[in-house]
Amino acid sequence: MKEQLYKKELRNTVLFVLILLPLGHFAQFFKLFPSLQGGSMWGFPVHYIVPILVGWFGLLIIAIIMAVVLNKFDDEMDEYTSSLEDKNSGDTV
């Protein structure tokens, strides 16, 4: 159980960092792949408006997912540490 929780914590953290960073730096993809720069959206060049949208609504969606996933993870941690405390108090009785 505790090994799984530890791996889950690391996995969640690394995964969210790897998702958050590109969302905030989305313009880099248009610089790396200039062929993506051709189109337009809502009247703007895509390489201008897409990084703005991703850096706002993309981040917002990930932040919601992050809150749900990590708060659920906290509950699992609390459950584990409470069960441990119960066990320890049982041992001492």
Added chain:
Amino acid sequence: MEATEFVLPSMWMGIVVVVILFAIFYYVGWWAAKKTTSEEDLYAAGFSIGPVANGLAMGATWASLATFMGVIALIYKLQAPFVYLWIQWALSIPLLTLLYGTCLRRMKAFTPASFIKVRYGNEAAIVIIVWMCLSMIMYALGQMIGLGMAFEVLFGLPYKYALVIVGIATIGFITMGGMYGASYNAAFQMVVMIIAMVVPMSAIMKAMGSSGWWFPPLAYGDMVPGMLKQIPEFFDMKYDYRWYFALIPAFTMGPIALPHLAMRVFTSSSIKSARWSVVWFILFLGLLFSGAYTAGFAGNYFTAVTGHEIAKPDQTILILNVFYNPAIVAAFVVGGAVAAGMSTINGNLMAIAGLIGGDLLGILAPKMPGAKKMRWGYLALGIAGIITILLAFSPPPFLVTSILWAFGLLATAVSPSILMGVWWKQANKIAMIISSAVCGIVYIIISPHVMGDIVVGKGLVAALGMSGAMVTVPLSFASFIILSFVFNKMQLATPSLEDKKMIDRIHGWGTDYDEARYNGVAMPIVLVLLSVIVFIWGMQPW
């Protein structure tokens, strides 16, 4: 081309708006003062702020006067690439919360330096407190200059008198209200900022002939052809790829260590509430930032189609409002700019008070009673404010420069210490002190602001600290990790069992200690390799 400067048509309207705002700030400060009875209240608002109010306060603390004036000036001068620079600021609090904010909230830290003190000891904490105070004063300086400029144009006073008046008035309500006052004032200020940025822009866009006036942050696409006709290069992705990559070490890694942002996470009523605060923060900040991009775009459009050159780009949004909107609206926008500067100074000065009154006094006089420490905290708050006013007498040419440069310093000297301290049990105290002090000094030396002939990079990338941070941030991570391995091998200041247990505790494991957790070598080695690659890349001529 005719040069246009901002002059408010009716000075009295501006005075009325600002007086009303200050009356509200002082009322909140007075109300908060009654609630402040302990250090927890003074520095962390009793760990009681809910997610919506905290999300608003996070946005206000982060979005400074630079959002209202500096960034619009830089978009006006440098166009689309500065929009990309600004977008990534929204990563700051999500990353901070994810990587260490909730861990430090769990230990009920007042500032990140509280953690450094417990994790690495007093000497290390003093090094970090010095860096953080330096960066906070630089940051508050940018705000104070902007506020002085706003009052200068508002009241027609000489800059120095305007600075002293607004400075003292600001320090007064912040000192009165502590973190309770700072939090609720900041939440209110964010509402004022969003309205002042977005709503008047709608009328400006309508006057400019845009059909997208119903939602200024995203609906100005029909103005693009007109803009391209006048300024064909506006949307060009100027600069090479390294410029875009350098945003990560300089401007994403730095704000992670900003104490006033971390303190907003710590004031949350719970860890779960802190994560929901982040969601609200992104929503509100996105609205405000997108409004700022619109203002930067409209400033360029205004110059292109009317032939009026904006003499002081920092005043772009004010000039647009005077030109297109009634005087009362322009006065309200000045109020928005004032709120933007104040909300950030709130945070900056609270951080300095927490660092000096909470952390440093805890080291120098650990047995001092709480009430006396609180008085010292208030004194630190007031003195930091006065120092900021004195420094603001001689402002740099671009408001935003001094702030952005300080981020690179934090990314170099502080971020590695916090992140490695939270995630790696082998992080060594002496390694931390050496890497933080040496790399921080190297960052200062290789910037163009201190020794002009020893500079990495040139022009704006050097002035903003981008080229410097691309060298010193990886150097700091790599030297910290390698020296930790070396010193631990030599058994020099090896992390104690208590240090390691504390790491497990702040991750939520309670009393369940496991030596193997957060103790691997793979992650540090990968970080060293990545750091070496970035360092070599950063050393190539810019």
